[in-house]
Amino acid sequence: MTTSTAPTTLYDKVFNAHIVHKDESGSYLLYIDRHLVHEVTSPQAFEGLENADRKVRRPDCTLVTVDHNIPTVSRKSFKSIDSFIDQKDSKLQVQTLEKNVKKFDLTYFGMTDARQGIVHIVGPEQGFTLPGTTVVCGDSHTSTHGAFGSLAFGIGTSEVEHVLATQTIIQKKSKNMRILVNGILSPEITSKDLILHIIHVIGTAGGTGCVIEFAGEAIYKLSMEARMSMCNMAIEAGARAGMIQPDQITFDYIKGRPLAPNGEQWKKAVKYWKTLKSDPDAYFDHEIVIEAKDVIPTITWGTSPQDALPITASVPDPANATDPIQKSGMIRALKYMGLKSNVPFVDISIDKVFIGSCTNARLEDLRNAAKVVNGYKIAPNVKLALVVPGSGLIKRQAEKEGLDKIFEKAGFTWREAGCSMCLGMNPDILDPEERCASTSNRNFEGRQGALSRTHLMSPAMAAAAGIAGKFVDIRKWEYKDPGSPRISVEADNYDDEDYELYKKVQDEEKQPLEEDINSKELKEKNGKKPITAKKKPAGLEKFTILKGVSAILNKANVDTDCIIPKQFLKTIKRTGLKNGLFYELRFVKDANGNDVPTDFILNQPYYDKSEILVVNGDNFGCGSSREHAPWALKDFGIKCYIAPSFGDIFYNNSLKNGLLPIRIPPEIIQNKIIPVIQDTQNKLVVDLPNQNILDENGNIIVEHFDIDAFSKHCLINGLDEIGLTLQKEKYITQYEEVRRDIYSFLEGGSKLVKPINGTKKSLYGVTAQEW
Ligand SMILES: CC(C)[C@H](C(=O)O)[C@@H](O)C(=O)O
């Protein structure tokens, strides 16, 4: 905790308040107040803890739920995870999570708990997410929580393990970027349109290395739900985090939530939270100004969130692109999306609708969508319109308001909470070449299923597309019922009936919950080896000088979904991912559904032994936080990658696995590195101690590349970061003592979770707009 009188930004304030220790190398150890955990990115982290005989340091700062893998069909007949989840690998991840929750004594909202939901919806809903806190989760959309003025960012699995063991994280200071949105948004324009517009303006690499503060009149007028949608997609702009200063709308949203402070602690908290704003003269490294009036309903046409345009536009023409990488990217995207240039967006018909995800599955989103479909019927060409609420509590409240009936009457399908078709780790996927109007956040190739075609948009626009069968300018929509759907003012979300149901299912589930993942039966069922405690942290191979076959990848914005698609994430191990690496680029299916290798560079003889990847395009490894991406590269044999820029989380994840990502300006890659290896099969030599790159004859190609001193030290010595941090135990304990006093309102955390009937305050009876 440091204090300074110089003008500081909101980000600097929250960052400074969490410094446990600063190294001579300039890297910081930050205290983490809130850690959210889900089933996909945690099994290997818990396994690491177990192997090293470590404990979860602060179970009270940890909250767990299950969201990515679970089916969204009705849970009325739910008996156990074992019988309910068909997909074996999904089942194993959920069961592994439940075993870990039990073993490490963590608070968990499982499938029988109405509070279960998408991790980024559950945290704020419960009041676990609070202003001024540091929030992390093994998930890139942790940026969502920045809507409360918290510093919230996604981490990889190694960092999940680090946080579980030490309640801290090693961080470098990011740059400050402010996006000022002047004026107010026009009617029918939502924060989803605004964030898509912003990403189009700054690009998916626009926020790289920065924490973005969203500011300005248009932002301060947004509800908390709308602010969360904005910050949620800050990661799609490449930023480490997105933040909005907390204000009365924030406080009103939090007040009365189950895990929020109350009484004297509430007053103390609000007093502190009111100080959380950038000082008038604070310095921002980058400043972008957006005029709210310029934003009109926006949708995406391509395979990156930056491929966004106003609904009034037409499909763009690659002939107009000047940059060759951009042009080839556009051609590939249009081919993949099955679109012809110059066709007006409003003439494009769709096959399916998805209203859901951590971006847009909150009550406000469902109300907006319901208002659009009210009184209409789904278009005959629309095969499925799925509505998946973000949490069980949202679902219940929506049902109390009759939204489910409005949707169902219109032919939409009403589901249980989860991530669902946002990435389709559960059975909710698109068939190949189906076109979807989706409220989610990523339109990457294969995101919603193999060869799926995703168009991102607001809930109202997606709902309207379902009715019209094609994209619609929502400003022209004729509402059959101009009034909002009925909004409940009931004070209680939990009633006795809910509690009885909850208890009954919990009792029935006791058996599987207590079943040990190492049990003979489960081993046989899943064909997996038991986890054996090695009692020793896994060390890394040392990285010094690497001379290796070097392959060139001419592609910008290679996202981690492309490096390893979702179907390979359903593992509880870090190894064996080689076959999934660049799966969609390396394989096509033959008539019998078998994988046939393409001529992708890493399939070619000689290059199939590559150890270095030279990426000729920005933003390699953007998107999801899946550490499976570096694991897959490592499994394939790649040890180092060179690119103009990297996705932030991917960059960190690589270092934690002993892999070296090197940032080199594009002109040097194109003019100095590529000529050495192209058509010659020359190897590159990467010398980490000297921080330079040579050809195989020892001639220097790049005199110097940057890497921070701490990461270099860890790579060269193959060090286990958790072990290093635990040597700083004294600083962590000191911080915790001071924190208990100054930020006493953070104590208790997830351990304040009560049985389901314990909360008497409605979570949804009051919304920000009504205050
Ligand atoms: C599974 C998880 C690692 C991933 C993420 O980090 O974002 C997922 O939530 C996604 O949206 O792709």
Ligand code: SF4
């Ligand atoms: S982006 Fe999609 S998959 Fe990822 S956490 Fe959000 S809802 Fe789940």
